[in-house]
Amino acid sequence: MNQLTPLDRDLWGGAPLTDAEFREIAAMLHQEARISLAPQKATLVRSRLSRRLREKELKNFGDYILLVRRDANERRQMIELLTTNHTHFFREQHHFNHLRNEMMPLWRGRSMREPVRIWSAASSSGEEVYTIAMTLLGQDLREAQWARGAGVQLFATDISEEMVSAVRKAEYPKGHLEQIPQPWRKLWAKETRDGFAIAPEARNLVTASQLNLFERWPWRHSFDAIFCRNVMIYFNEEAKAELEMRLVAQLVPGGALYIGHSERLVSKAKDFMIPCGHTMYRKPETMR
Numbered sequence: 178m179n180q181l182t183p184l185d186r187d188l189w190g191g192a193p194l195t196d197a198e199f200r201e202i203a204a205m206l207h208q209e210a211r212i213s214l215a216p217q218k219a220t221l222v223r224s225r226l227s228r229r230l231r232e233k234e235l236k237n238f239g240d241y242i243l244l245v246r247r248d249a250n251e252r253r254q255m256i257e258l259l260t261t262n263h264t265h266f267f268r269e270q271h272h273f274n275h276l277r278n279e280m281m282p283l284w285r286g287r288s289m290r291e292p293v294r295i296w297s298a299a300s301s302s303g304e305e306v307y308t309i310a311m312t313l314l315g316q317d318l319r320e321a322q323w324a325r326g327a328g329v330q331l332f333a334t335d336i337s338e339e340m341v342s343a344v345r346k347a348e349y350p351k352g353h354l355e356q357i358p359q360p361w362r363k364l365w366a367k368e369t370r371d372g373f374a375i376a377p378e379a380r381n382l383v384t385a386s387q388l389n390l391f392e393r394w395p396w397r398h399s400f401d402a403i404f405c406r407n408v409m410i411y412f413n414e415e416a417k418a419e420l421e422m423r424l425v426a427q428l429v430p431g432g433a434l435y436i437g438h439s440e441r442l443v444s445k446a447k448d449f450m451i452p453c454g455h456t457m458y459r460k461p462e463t464m465r
């Protein structure tokens with residue numbers, strides 16, 4: 178049955194979305210990205226997909242669903258439209274303080290032969306991974322030598338191709354500059370005509386690629402730290418538990434896991450990971 182009242186239709190224009198169509202779209206999104214959509218998200222789904230219907234000159238969501246079912250590119254496009262990419266620089270600053278004060282001293286002796294590797298899983302447009310880069314490069318140019326010497330490698334992945342392109346571009350609007358505190362801003366953000374670009378020293382540490390967290394991971398190495406923040410909220414308990422165990426397995430002994438401010442570990446990882454502050458954990462040194 179259609180949830181929309183005639184008033185909704187007048188306000189919105191465009192095709193209505195029935196409950197059955199919403200469920201179908203939600204099922205496809207879950208199958209592709211393991212994202213769970215609560216029924217309250219129907220209005221959001223309708224508003225985000227309506228433009229796509231118009232672009233494809235489709236009259237109703239039934240036809241859109243048929244198209245998405247048979248066309249892998251359209252399915253990818255649907256994921257682009259239904260994922261939430263909100264992020265900002267230095268989001269949840271206490272994670273970066275921990276990285277800097279507790280983890281970096283442990284990595285002092287590291288070199289190119291034994292690089293420090295950090296993964297921003299579900300990186301969105303790159304603000305997270307560039308905050309990690311700036312944190313490691315530090316607050317003066319001399320200190321920054323360390324990151325080069327330690328062969329720091331930062332990996333940013335996201336299911337969205339558009340977000341991965343944004344990470345590679347590393348350019349942001351002027352208004353976002355004040356999210357970066359001084360002295361990092363002065364050192365690692367370079368003003369451009371339209372906004373600012375991340376300095377090459379930080380950009381060169383980062384490799385960005387498209388990755389669905391529920392597909393096979395390409396990694397041939399473990400990570401010293403993983404940031405998997407503000408994405409698990411979109412998954413159900415079963416998916417969260419599966420992902421958590423894989424993330425822990427991908428950490429070196431002693432490695433750090435940072436999760437989002439409203440997230441909690443739900444799997445048996447919460448029994449053995451060592452909490453080291455709000456939404457931060459270390460893998461026990463004794464655990465391989």
Ligand SMILES: C[S@@+](CC[C@H](N)C(=O)[O-])C[C@H]1O[C@@H](n2cnc3c(N)ncnc32)[C@H](O)[C@@H]1O
Pocket residue numbers: 210211212260261262263264265268298299300301302305334335336337340388389390391405406407408411437
């Ligand atoms: C809200 S942003 C979080 C960005 C950043 N981690 C932060 O905390 O600021 C969530 C990101 O997760 C990505 N995402 C959602 N489902 C995913 C999946 N199954 N695999 C990989 N990335 C996914 C979305 O594309 C989006 O960019």
